[in-house]
Amino acid sequence: MVKTMIAARLHALHQPMSLDEIPVPAPRPNDVLVQVRACGIVPNMANVINNWPTWFPHQPLPKFPAVFGLDPAGVVAEVGEAVTNVKIGDRVYVSPLRSCGSCKACRSGNRSQCRYYTLNGYFSTSRDGQRIFDLYPYGGFSQYMTAPEYSLVCLPDNLSFEQAGRFGYLGTSYGALKNAQAGPGQVCLIDGITGTLGVAATKLALAMGLSKILGTGRNKELMDRIKAIAPDRIDTIMLGEGSTGEWAKAQTGGEGVDFVISALGARAPAATVVDSMRGVRRGGRVVVVGGVAEDVPVDVKWLMDEQVQLIGSNWFSAAQGQEMADMVRTGALDLSYLEHKIYPLERVNEAISGIGERDGGFSNYVVIPPVPAAYQ
Template identity: 50%
Template sequence: MISTMRAARMHNVGEPMKIEQIPVPVPGPGDVRVAVHAVNIVPNLANILSNWTTWFPLNPLPPLPAVFGLDPAGVVEAVGAGVEGVEVGDRVYVNPGRTCGACRACRDGRIVQCASYAFAGYFGFSATSIRLLDRYQGGLAEKMIAPATALVHIPDSLSFEAAARFGYLGTMYSALRKAAAGPGRSVLVNGITGTLGIGAALLAPALGITTLYGIGRDRELLAEIDKLAPGRLRLHSLHDGPVDEWIAAETGGQGVDVYIDALGPGAPHETLQQGVRALARGGIAVNVGAVAGEVPLDLHRMMDMDQTVRGSVWFTPGEGQDMADMAAAGVLDLSPLRHHVFPLDEVNTAINNVGSRHGGFSNFIISPVSGH
């Protein structure tokens, strides 16, 4: 029985990760152990590793030294006591959301609103998250443990590399679900060429979205996005004028039913404000990109228009299973993603190179276990 494994661990904030031999984790009751075949390197990871303790000191990182790695996929190799419905050999994506299971939100089924909610291998959302971060490490290791309830069973037709993209894809899927996006409802996505935004174009056929409006800056990337859902997309470069004016012209002044902002913390506020102004009566705006700072909104107008603005964080394992089932049915096609696969030894190179990605098409992957 092998008692140690290779893992990438960060010892101090801002320092490169070190490849080390650490004990193989043992799954406790309700847990499973997964042999990790692919981990997505999310674009924001470098910021988390270097700046998180300064930016958000109340939201803890895992106790250091720690194994990071937000989006793992692999094969179940051991099952703890009391686990039902999971077998050794199952191919899975591991949702990193960890919950206490006992607070009121958890007992009500609102697991993303858990008072101790944490992203294993990333960060927590409250001081009490630290216990979950300590118990469950991330995926930048040959093996990891996770609650059986966090697993998403993936079909043989879906590669581990594509499944490891479920985090950002699921973030968009959950936002679209919260806004009841589907047939007969118009949807506008800000940042459609990015890692989050491209998910809307990939999901549009599966959700029956008839017309998806998308905005970005890079005209060449927009042209590539246009090919993902022929006949469904109406795209606009921010170089060609304000968003709200374009939507007014496109919709005869009516506006859109759903606006989703997928821009990151460094983005200017103006395009978000334009997107909110582009909403129709009764429209809903959902922020998933983490635009930072206080954003002025015309709340009186929004009241008169019966509109809603809300945030949406991550997605549930159930929503992840929806996406896996869509992929199995052939209505969610992730083949346009371009996988850039690195061995575990090159984790620091991958983190530093993610800034060179080709918009949302690039999928940076660490593969701790080969032979998949």
């Protein structure tokens, strides 16, 4: 077993990551050591390593030097003595969701509701998140990383490491669809259908049997591409061409959609969210997963009268990740739409800066760490 590894580490904000040689970590009893084969780059990574502490001081970054990398996939290289269901050689996606494991939320299976909920290789949702970063300081921008057994998703042979590097956004969309109680025969509205979350939600909604998917966006070319995936089941409208809510009602005979997935980014105007909410049927659900930063004025009496549920959705469980992997295994979920933009680890800074030029949710930016000599 090799003793040292290469990792891209951030030593200070607004500085490029550097390639450092550091010791290979040893897994604790309930952990595994994963040799990283690919790590997806989220579109928001540049903001996290440059602007996050100013924008969201209540969601701290790990102390520097830090190894980022949110969406790693690879091969199990070593297992702790208490690991029971994973073996060396298993192909896995490593969900970055970390929690304390012992609070009421964790014991009930709701790890994302834990006070210490932290996204490994990214940021924490808790001011006390450094405790979790100390336990798991390695993200996917490295040759090896440790991870708890509970975080692993086993990958079928027909799911590549590069595709698994998109599981964070796929899973976030899947978690939102599960919160919306999506199912066969339903009609939904995806606000921001051409983005990373929107395209993922569309592919998953098709796999889950929805009869009609309505979507909004701003890029005509990308809107045409998303509709071409399933022309008989997808309809779109350009934002600004009229009221989205009224359009959704018109497309459903005045009834309204079963649920809305708000996948708009942080800079989207609040008025867009309010408009789309009005397209949901009585008793429907509005699931917010994109994170519009502006305050959204909500008519709570309308919520009450229409019995509409407004739900915040954040990340997904490892069990839901396994469901997605099984959907790929059976062919229900087709990820061939992903256009991989692959960078070696030494070009990680270029990859992070270049992701702004992506083709919406179709581009998949992935970093590939070098394979250690012991595995060549």
